[in-house]
Structures are given as structure tokens and as C-alpha cells.
Amino acid sequence: MEVFSRILQGAVAAGASDIHLKVNSPVVFRVSGELVPVEAPLPTTEWFNTILAKIVPEHLRPQLEHDHEIDFAYMLAGAGRFRVNVFQQRSTYVMALRAVKAQVRLFQELHLPPVFAHIAEAHRGIVLVTGATGSGKSTTLAAMVEHINITAKKHIITLEDPIEYLFDDKQSVIEQREVGIDTTSFSSGLKNVLRQDPDVIVIGEMRDSASVMAAISAANIGHLVIATLHTVDAAKSVQRILEFFPGSDRETTRQQLATTLHAVICQRLVGTPAGAIIPAVEVMLNTASVSKLIHGGNLEKLSAAIELGTGDGMQTFDQALYDLVKSGTISQEEALANSPTPEALKMRFQGVILSESRRILSARG
Structure with a gap:
């Protein structure tokens, strides 16, 4: 979990909107709309399964086993809240995390019209x-x-x-x-x-x-x-x-x-x-x-x-x-x-x- 936590904290520090984790592939952040590989240990199948066992809510585990994809929210102290989608490709799981801003922004801050x-x-x-x-x-x-x-x-x-x-x-x-x-x-x-x-x-x-x-x-x-x-x-x-x-x-x-x-x-x-x-x-x-x-x-x-x-x-x-x-x-x-x-x-x-x-x-x- 320590590496996983550091990845999420690093994404927030880099201003990334999304994080992509895939077995045996580089960790990728989306920063200002662009996908950027980052320096981090390559996720292994064992590591991935350990992370899923810790962060997937208990009530969603049967759905993950049956449907091979789920959505849920995850909160990490010091990093914030993330919307998480776990799905399967080529028989292994992939994770896409969207960083959710802690502060709800108002219309003016979002450049939305009156x-x-x-x-x-x-x-x-x-x-x-x-x-x-x-x-x-x-x-x-x-x-x-x-x-x-x-x-x-x-x-x-x-x-x-x-x-x-x-x-x-x-x-x-x-x-x-x-x-x-x-x-x-x-x-x-x-x-x-x-x-x-x-x-x-x-x-x-x-x-x-x-x-x-x-x-x-x-x-x-x-x-x-x-x-x-x-x-x-x-x-x-x-x-x-x-x-x-x-x-x-x-x-x-x-x-x-x-x-x-x-x-x-x-x-x-x-x-x-x-x-x-x-x-x-x-x-x-x-x-x-x-x-x-x-x-x-x-x-x-x-x-x-x-x-x-x-x-x-x-x-x-x-x-x-x-x-x-x-x-x-x-x-x-x-x-x-x-x-x-x-x-x-x-x-x-x-x-x-x-x-x-x-x-x-x-x-x-």
C-alpha cells in the first residue's frame, strides 16, 4: 500500500487529473490533458491483487468477480478523494483513478457562463x-x-x-x-x-x-x-x-x-x-x-x-x-x-x- 499511496500523492502534487495502473506497464498520469509516464515500480499481478483486496469495498467484490468491472470512491489521507474504475483486459485487471477536487468550485472558477x-x-x-x-x-x-x-x-x-x-x-x-x-x-x-x-x-x-x-x-x-x-x-x-x-x-x-x-x-x-x-x-x-x-x-x-x-x-x-x-x-x-x-x-x-x-x-x- 505504501507504493500505491505514494503514486496517488505524487499525482495530486503533479496536478494530474487521472492515474492509469496496468500490470507490467509504467504508471501513467494525465496532466493538462496529456498522458505522461512517471517513475514508479511496474505494477505486478501480485501487487495489483493486494491493492484491490485492500481498496475495493466489500459489497462490490462479488460484482467485480462476476462483471469484471466496478466503480467506487477511495479516500486517502493527505491526497484526497478519487473516483476509481477497475476493469479487466487480457485477463488482468486495470485501474483508472480520477482525482476529485476536495473543494467544490463555483461557476466563476470553472469559467461557466452566468x-x-x-x-x-x-x-x-x-x-x-x-x-x-x-x-x-x-x-x-x-x-x-x-x-x-x-x-x-x-x-x-x-x-x-x-x-x-x-x-x-x-x-x-x-x-x-x-x-x-x-x-x-x-x-x-x-x-x-x-x-x-x-x-x-x-x-x-x-x-x-x-x-x-x-x-x-x-x-x-x-x-x-x-x-x-x-x-x-x-x-x-x-x-x-x-x-x-x-x-x-x-x-x-x-x-x-x-x-x-x-x-x-x-x-x-x-x-x-x-x-x-x-x-x-x-x-x-x-x-x-x-x-x-x-x-x-x-x-x-x-x-x-x-x-x-x-x-x-x-x-x-x-x-x-x-x-x-x-x-x-x-x-x-x-x-x-x-x-x-x-x-x-x-x-x-x-x-x-x-x-x-x-x-x-x-x-x-
Whole structure:
């Protein structure tokens, strides 16, 4: 355990976001987005099994033996908290650890736009924080919870697998429930959460039709529900939710979502010239026009509605990247590398703005 502890402490000291451990391979840190091998003893099978025997929670050991992969949180004094994923490849186990910041950062520290405060202050509805794995969804979700905690007297209940950030009650009262320890499953926790007098329900990950229906039911009766989802942009998040349901149920779910959805935030991380990592964020609010599109099943038009909704606080990825370049926060090359439509963004830099249908909306100079 001594070597393992030194590895984690070294990662924190180096500012690494992730640690990768594999049998008979160098220990690797991810620093400022780059994978960097570090000097450390090569993990052996015996060493790896000893570490797993000490850090894997007892209730997850049967799952590891059966499924060959698990998620859990690990706390090391002097280093902090880590989200751990153990999985198997070529018949040996691998470990990926994500360092979780001890201090929950606020919107301004995370370079998130002001509209995030308005989204977090909603009294009801569903807020989805989306993006690829490693895009900072958990950090943004934690910032939203902390904003509510600081500014409002709310009862917040979270369902997480595992718990990552730990909150101290400020104006709000927060209870954090970890699946497998505090509740047997997401479905069990969600079934009982409405009996626990919540104002805000936080679902660590929207993963099936049961969690979607629980969120819709809670939003319908006046609760704010915040959840994460793995999708690449805000518009596709609605389609992803519908895919949890069989075809016969999608129409009803879509109509309910048109009413209960409050906002969808999708983010990806980009690098600054100084070597920092910040989020570029797409924001979709359920305005009257967005609700009408969802209600009518015109999901392919949502991106255009986002682009035209800047007055309401909405923005596409390209609009966000453009603003980051114009403010001097990131380079034009970094923006183009992270754009979903780099050619359109390149033309925007040249003064030509294209709509989603590729028609010229306006040209400058």
C-alpha cells in the first residue's frame, strides 16, 4: 500500500487529473490533458491483487468477480478523494483513478457562463448536464448543487454511484446516498426519494427508463431534478432519453419531456495557451420554441433553435468556442480542433455566419 499511496500523492502534487495502473506497464498520469509516464515500480499481478483486496469495498467484490468491472470512491489521507474504475483486459485487471477536487468550485472558477446560475435557481423541471466521459460533468453538477446550497434553503437529496464530491450544509440541507451502501440500487433510491421531502433531487447518471420516469414524475409535481447523461450535444440528449424506451412509449415520453425539461447543458474540455483546461459549453433552455419542437417531434431543428436563442442565454458549441477565442481565452486552432462543425466555425472567424442548414444568415465586412 505504501507504493500505491505514494503514486496517488505524487499525482495530486503533479496536478494530474487521472492515474492509469496496468500490470507490467509504467504508471501513467494525465496532466493538462496529456498522458505522461512517471517513475514508479511496474505494477505486478501480485501487487495489483493486494491493492484491490485492500481498496475495493466489500459489497462490490462479488460484482467485480462476476462483471469484471466496478466503480467506487477511495479516500486517502493527505491526497484526497478519487473516483476509481477497475476493469479487466487480457485477463488482468486495470485501474483508472480520477482525482476529485476536495473543494467544490463555483461557476466563476470553472469559467461557466452566468446563465448557469439562473438554471440552478429553477424551482422545478429537469436539468441535464451532458458530455462525453471525462468532460467535467460531475464537476459542473457539483457546482450547481453548491450554488443552490449557498443561495437557497432547499432540501437536496443525491443518488450517486459512487459519491464524488462531499458537501457541507450551508443554507440548504443535503443528504448524499451512495448506491450499494445507502440504497440497494438507483431504482430503489428513486422509488423512495419522493417520500423524503426533497426540493432538489440529484441523479448521478440518467441510465435507464426508470430513472427518466422518476425524474419526469418528480418534475411534474414541482421538484428540480439535476442529472448527468452521456451525449455529445444538447439536441441529441432528448433523442438519447427517448432511446431508453420502446417505440410504443416514446411518443408519450416525448410529450412529457416537452413539458418537464428545463435545460440541457453539454460540455467538452478545451485547453488554454497557459496549459489550463476549461469547459466549452452548449446550452439549451426549454423556451417556448424549443418546447414546441420537442412536442412536435422536430428534434433535428433543435440545434438551429439553440443558435437563434442567444438572447435567452442559449449557445451552441461553435458560439461558445467563438466567444472563447474572441476573449483571448483559447486559440483559434484549439477552437477548430474541438468544433463539431469546424468549417462553419472557420467561416465564422472570417465574418460569415452559417445556420444549421448552411444558409448564410449574415456577413460582416
